[in-house]
Amino acid sequence: MKSRIALAVGLLTCLVAVPAAYAHHSFAAEFDGSKPTRLVGTITRVEWTNPHSYFYVDVKDATGKVTNWGCEGAGPGALSRRGWKKGDLKIGDAIVVDGYRAKDGSNLVDARRVTLPDGRTVYGGSPGDGGPGDNGTDQGALPGTSSK
Amino acid sequence: MPLLQHLCQLLNDSSFGTMIRESDYAYSVIESVHVLAITLVFGTIAILDLRMLGLVLRPIAVTRVARAVFPLTWSGFAISFISGFLLFWAESAKMYTNPSFRVKLILLALVGLNPLIFHTTIYRRVHEWEIQHVTPWRARAAAIASLTLWSGIIIAGRAIAYF
Numbered sequence: 001m002k003s004r005i006a007l008a009v010g011l012l013t014c015l016v017a018v019p020a021a022y023a024h025h026s027f028a029a030e031f032d033g034s035k036p037t038r039l040v041g042t043i044t045r046v047e048w049t050n051p052h053s054y055f056y057v058d059v060k061d062a063t064g065k066v067t068n069w070g071c072e073g074a075g076p077g078a079l080s081r082r083g084w085k086k087g088d089l090k091i092g093d094a095i096v097v098d099g100y101r102a103k104d105g106s107n108l109v110d111a112r113r114v115t116l117p118d119g120r121t122v123y124g125g126s127p128g129d130g131g132p133g134d135n136g137t138d139q140g141a142l143p144g145t146s147s148k
Numbered sequence: 149m150p151l152l153q154h155l156c157q158l159l160n161d162s163s164f165g166t167m168i169r170e171s172d173y174a175y176s177v178i179e180s181v182h183v184l185a186i187t188l189v190f191g192t193i194a195i196l197d198l199r200m201l202g203l204v205l206r207p208i209a210v211t212r213v214a215r216a217v218f219p220l221t222w223s224g225f226a227i228s229f230i231s232g233f234l235l236f237w238a239e240s241a242k243m244y245t246n247p248s249f250r251v252k253l254i255l256l257a258l259v260g261l262n263p264l265i266f267h268t269t270i271y272r273r274v275h276e277w278e279i280q281h282v283t284p285w286r287a288r289a290a291a292i293a294s295l296t297l298w299s300g301i302i303i304a305g306r307a308i309a310y311f
Contacts (some may be wrong), residue, residue: 001224029310050168050175051309086170086311 027100027131030072031110034083035101036132037085039069040110043093048086050075052126055111070110071097073124081138084114084122093117099124100132113142153244160241168238175238182231187307188224190298192217197291204281209278209285248311252304259297266290 027033041059050144053073060066073079076086089095094117099109112133123140125133135141149157159165168174198204199213236243243249270286277284283291 006155048170051179075175076170077176080172 006028026109027125027129027134030102030108031100031131032103033100033132037099037101037109039071039095039097039099041069041095043089043091043095044068045091046089048076050077053079055095057095067107067109068138069097070106070108071099071114071124073114074126078127078138079122079124082122082140083120084116086116088116097124112140154239154245156240159237160239162237162246165237165240167236174218175235178231178234182228182235182287185228185231186223186302189221189228191219192224192303193294193298196221197294200283200287202252202288206281211274211278243308246308246311248307252301252308255297255301255304259294259301262290262293 026081039057039059041057043055044058045054045056047054052075055073057071057124058066059069072145080086088110096111096115097109097111102108102110110131112131114124115121121142123133123142125140127129127138127140128134128136133140133142160169168178195204196210196213196217199206199208199210205213236249266287270284270290277287282288
């Protein structure tokens with residue numbers, strides 16, 4: 001009997017523990033919180049998509065070289081609730097994105113603070129992803145604008 | 149572009165696929181339905197698998213357990229298949245190249261093969277062993293294969309988000 005219980009516990013541990021390690025698509029799975037990055041550039045592409053939105057920005061460096069950066073944000077539902085509607089961002093718009101670089105070193109950031117062309121600043125993080133600015137609410141906390 | 153990839157792109161760009169992909173709430177609701185349906189599939193099939201391994205419901209004949217769980221398992225499978233197809237529809241162009249999605253499809257094919265082999269072999273003589281507490285090794289092998297494959301499908305499905 002004891003060995004059967006041990007087997008059952010072992011089986012359950014395998015079934016429960018392994019998927020738990022994957023949890024949800026958290027900030028830390030893809031991005032490095034120690035690599036804050038500010039992108040200033042123009043929009044080249046917008047993907048208003050589930051489960052995450054993406055937009056792409058051409059950024060010119062000091063030497064005049066243009067690099068295209070991908071920016072990942074929350075899905076349409078979460079962004080809409082923060083007042084950022086589909087179509088607010090158009091190709092060619094000037095934009096400022098404060099985010100964190102992808103761990104794999106690619107030109108991808110998690111967009112935490114997005115300054116839209118009309119001057120509005122929106123929290124771009126996915127709700128509950130545990131990254132910087134995630135304060136447990138749907139709205140998140142914009143770095144530098146909230147006490148916490 | 150391979151034909152299959154072309155079809156995925158067409159599906160992806162269709163108005164219905166785009167509607168789900170760009171929706172405020174539909175996508176996350178479908179996701180929840182998909183997860184709930186998976187719990188029904190895995191939860192009920194696991195009862196039968198654990199019975200065949202002799203871990204639960206040992207006084208009850210295997211055939212009785214099977215008859216009790218199959219309608220639930222199949223309902224769960226139908227709902228998870230439909231909801232899963234809708235999620236695929238929304239992101240089919242991305243899914244075509246997603247390694248984790250490919251692994252999931254292969255595992256789904258294998259998990260379909262498992263009961264096919266099981267029912268055409270050892271289950272044909274189920275009346276000889278249905279009341280045994282611990283079933284013949286081929287039935288136990290099928291049970292372990294089922295638990296392992298379904299676990300793999302769930303893990304691969306969850307991992308789609310990370311590629």
